[in-house]
Amino acid sequence: MKWEMGRWRPWGGFSLLFHFRKGNVAGFAGVRRALMRYRKNRKDGTRMGNKKKKKESLLRRLGKDLRKYADAYILVVPVVIFYLLFCYKPMYGILIAFKDFSPAAGIWGSDWTTSYGFQHFIDFFQSYYFARILKNTLVISLTSIIFGFPAPIILALLLNELKNEKFKRVVQTVSYMPHFISVVVICSMILMFTSNKGFITYLLSLVGGPDFSLLTRPEYFLPIYVLSGIWQEIGWGAIIYLAALSGIDQELYEAAKIDGAGRWKQTLYVTLPGISGTIIIMLLLRMGNVMNVGFEKVMLLYNEGIYETADVISTFVYRKGLQDFQWSYSAAVGIFNSVINFAVVMIFNKISRKFSEVSLW
DSSP, X not given: OEEEOOOOOSSTTOOOOOEEETTOOOHHHHHHHHHHHHHHXXXXXXXXXXXXXXXXXXXXXXHHHHHHTHHHHHHHHHHHHHHIIIIIGGGGGGGGGGEEOOTTTHHHHSEEOTGGGTHHHHHHHTSHHHHHHHHHHHHHHHHHHXXXXXXXHHHHHHHHHOOOHHHHHHHHHHHHGGGGSOHHHHHHHHHHXXXXXXXXXXXXXXXXXOOSOGGGSGGGHHHHHHHHHHHHXXXXXXXXXXXXXXXXXXXXXXXXXXXXXXXXXXXXXXXXXXXXXXXXXXXXXXXXTTTOOOHHHHHHHOOGGGHHHHOOHHHHHHIIIIISOOHHHHHHHHHHHXXXXXXXXXXXXXXXXXXXXXXXX
């Protein structure tokens, strides 16, 4: 014989289903114990024995994480110290861009400039050289991106198609080598080859080209800078794309072959989409340095006769800061350059995040 009582709710939200069976001695004693447990749990801030997790403080969680991953944090310490000393601590010096800096007075002792500290920026924007160096910087940088950025991708695609592994390794080694040559040596070679008796000048003269030193004419600086940059970095830049190509599933190529796709169609619809994420990330990083044209290379190649097309922001800052001793003025120009780079990478990152799933953050 069995008698069943329905749900009993002595307090809101509390439910209990109990049974009486013949020979079962649990009865109301079980109900009483359940009520006592419920009252105790309510007093302790829990419900039916399931404890609520208290939200731990940030320091407590950090302490647990440090104990759990101590080895990893120890490895990170030198990197953090490096960035603190050489990247963040020097930021204190940007104050001189808003002051008339004097080494004798120091940064804090120097007087603030007029126009609420922005006088050096105003002088730069009103300068005769502002339009010229901004134009040269953008033209050189964008031309290098347009012609130089796709070059490693094309080389990686061509190397990926090679079946002869020995020849492939030889081509890779030869294309990597210029990257490891010093910029000073590279520029010395360029100056020798483009002089009036240089190898490149001689070849150009055979086909009706100029027979004088190319770097004495402003119009030749841009192609020499861009082409030499491609030659120097094309092999090194292809490494990351070769690594990305190795991660593409080979079954996709087999499926494309079954559908009748040739090598060109496989490249368009399998290979390029497979490395598109890497291409976008590398392009975003490159755009973040759009205003940073290689200072050392320009400095070693240019001369006063070709300032019209070769003078860029970085060389202008060098001349004003270290040759003319206008430290505050050159610091203001450097800050302008950094702000533009930061704005460009923010804009392109937002565009990339909007039209694709790949972004820096």
